[in-house]
Amino acid sequence: MTARHLASALVLVRLAGGTGSATPAHAQHPLDPLSADEIRIATQVMRADPRLVDAAFTLVTVAEPEKATVLAWTPGRTVARRARVMGTTGAGAVEVEVDLAARRLVSLTRRDGVQGALTLTEYMEGGKIALAHPEFLAGLRKRGVTDPTKLLCAPFSAGWFELPEYQGRRLIKVLCFDLRRSTNNVFGWPIERLYALVDLRNREVLRVVDGGVVPINDGDHNFSGVAARRGRADTSRVRVTGHEVRWGNWRFHTRVDGRVGTVISLARWNDAGRTRSVLYQGYLSEMFVPYMDADYGWYSRTYFDTGEYGAGILATSLKPGIDCPATATFLPAVLSDDKGEPFTIENALCIFERRLGEPIWRHAEAMNGTYAGRPGDELVVRMATTIGNYDYLYDWVFNRAAEIELRVGASGIVALKGVPTRHMSDSTAAEDTRTGRLVAPGLVAVNHDHYFNFRLDLDVDGPANSFSRELLERVTLPAASPRRSVYVVRSGIPATEQAALVEAGHAPAKLRVVNERETSALGNPVSYELVHANHGRLLLDPEDPPARRARFLERDVWVTPYEPGERYAAGDYVFGNRAAGGLPAWTERDRPIRDRDIVVWVNLGMHHVPRAEDMPVMPMVWHSFRLRPNDFFARNPAVD
16 A cells, blocks of 8 residues: 555545445345435434534444344344444544434444544545645645646555654645656656645644655556456356345355445355354454555555555445456445445445366276266455555355355555666665665565454354364374374363464464364364464564554464454554554453354465566455365265
C-alpha cells in the first residue's frame, strides 16, 4: 500500500450515486446484511439523538443475534433485526446499537480518548487541507508542479509513535502523485520527499517536511488489459438463495461486512442426510502492512488495513470474465458511508464452480489394469478490495473432500519511492536501494510485508470443541534395530489459552479442533485439522511502536473461548492508538478452552521484496491455508 485512500474514496463516491439494491425488504436470515432501508432507519434513529448529531459512522453493520438464537433459527421464522454501529465524535469513539423494528436506540457507549477508523470524508479532506497550505504549495512549485488539479494528494495513516505531536491528535500524512502522464496508474509518479502532517480534528497542517527535490519520474508506467466481458448465462450447479449457498454437500451463508469483507457463516456438510456443522463463522480479522524504510515519509507507513480503513468498505466490483468466470453468480453489497447513507457495490461477491483439471483422488492399478478417479472441482466465494495501490482477492474455497481453503491474492501497484538513481551503476545506487529494489530508472519499490489474521469459529459437530496439538518427535531406536530412528506423534490437548499458543516457527505438529464428545465409526474423536504454514513472520523489534500495535503476530495461532465481543485480533480501535488490545490482552486471562465453544485465530504472512517484474502492475501472488476433516468421516467423502 502507499498513499492510499483518496483514489479508493473517489470510487466509493461514484458508487454511492446508485440507489438500487438487491437486498430483500425483509431479511430472510438472521445473519443477512443490512438493507439500504435498514441503514436509513438506523441513521434516522441515531441522528435524532443529540449525542450523535455530529458523529461520523465508521461501520454500520448487522448486529448478529446470539449464537444460540442463530443455531435455533429455522426458515420462515421472524428475524429480529438490530444494527451495530461504530462511530467517531470530537471526544472519541462511540458504539451504538439500534432496534430497527422499534426504531429506537438500544445502547450507546462512549470510548472517550479512543479514535475510530478513518472516514470517507477524511479521505477526501486530507489532501485538500494540505493543498491549502502555502509552504506545501511552494514545495510543489519547486518541483515544477503549479496545477493542483493534476495531482492526487492522498492521506496515509500516520500510525502511532512516541513523539509529542502524536499526543491527543488525529493525524495523517499527505503525499502527492503527479497525474500528468497517468491514465490508469495514479501511483507511478510520486512527488518524493514532500509531506504534510495534518491534524484532521483541527483541520490544520502541523508541519511541512521537504527533504529536497527528487526529479519526478519521466517513465511510462501505465498499463492496459482486455475489456471485461459477460459470457453465457450461469449453468453451474451452485444454488444461491438470498445469501445462502448450496453446492454438493456444502451449505453456508455469506455476506460482505464493511470492516472485514467476506463473512462465511454456518458452513455445514450433508453427510448422507445428516447435517453436520463445521464452521459457525469465519472472516478476515485484521491486516498489517509495514514498510521497511526509515525516511520521514515512509517510517509511518505501517497500515492496519481492516481496522484503520475497512476491507469491505473499499471492496471493488468484480469484472465478469476477468476477476471471475462469466458464468459466476454475482452478489451486491449494501454498505454505509460515514454520513449513514447507504450505497451499493455491484458484483461485490462472485460465487462459482471450477474444475481444476486434476483429480481430487485417483488410483491406477497395474495388477489388473483398472483405473478409478474423480475430477477435482471446487466452489469459490471471492471478494476484491482495492486499498490504495494494492488489490487483494480473498477466496473461500470449498471442495468435494469437505475441505475449506482460505486464499489471499495480492496484485496492483507496488509502493514507489522517487530516487536520483537511474541505474545500479550510479554512485547513489547503494544508498537508494538499501531498503528496496530499483524497478525503473528513478524509482525504488520499498520492501514491505503483508500480514493477515483470520478469525475462525469452528463448530466441529457442535460448539463444544477442544484444541489438539500433536507434536511429531523423533525417537532413536535400539541398537539392534536395522532402522536408527522413526517419529512418533505426541498428543496433547491444552486446557487454557496460554498453553494453546502456537509459537511462530513452531516444531512440526498437527493442529486440530476436536469434538471430544463425538467419535467416528472407529472410535476416534471427530475433528478438523488446520493445515498451515506461515511464510512471513514479523521481523520488527518487539519494542518498535508498530510491532507493539501488532502483537497479535507474536504467535502463529491463538485459541480463545468464544466471546461475541472479541471480533478483531488487534482490538476494536486501531487508528492512532498507542498499543493494541485484542488477542494479547484477552489471552492474558488464560481462560479455559477445553471442551468449550472456542475460536481459532490464524496468521498468514508474506514478505515482499520487490522485483522489476512487479512493474507497472504486479502479477497476482497467492498464499493460503486449509481446513480439512480428520476422522470426521468414516472414509473419503469425495468417493461418494
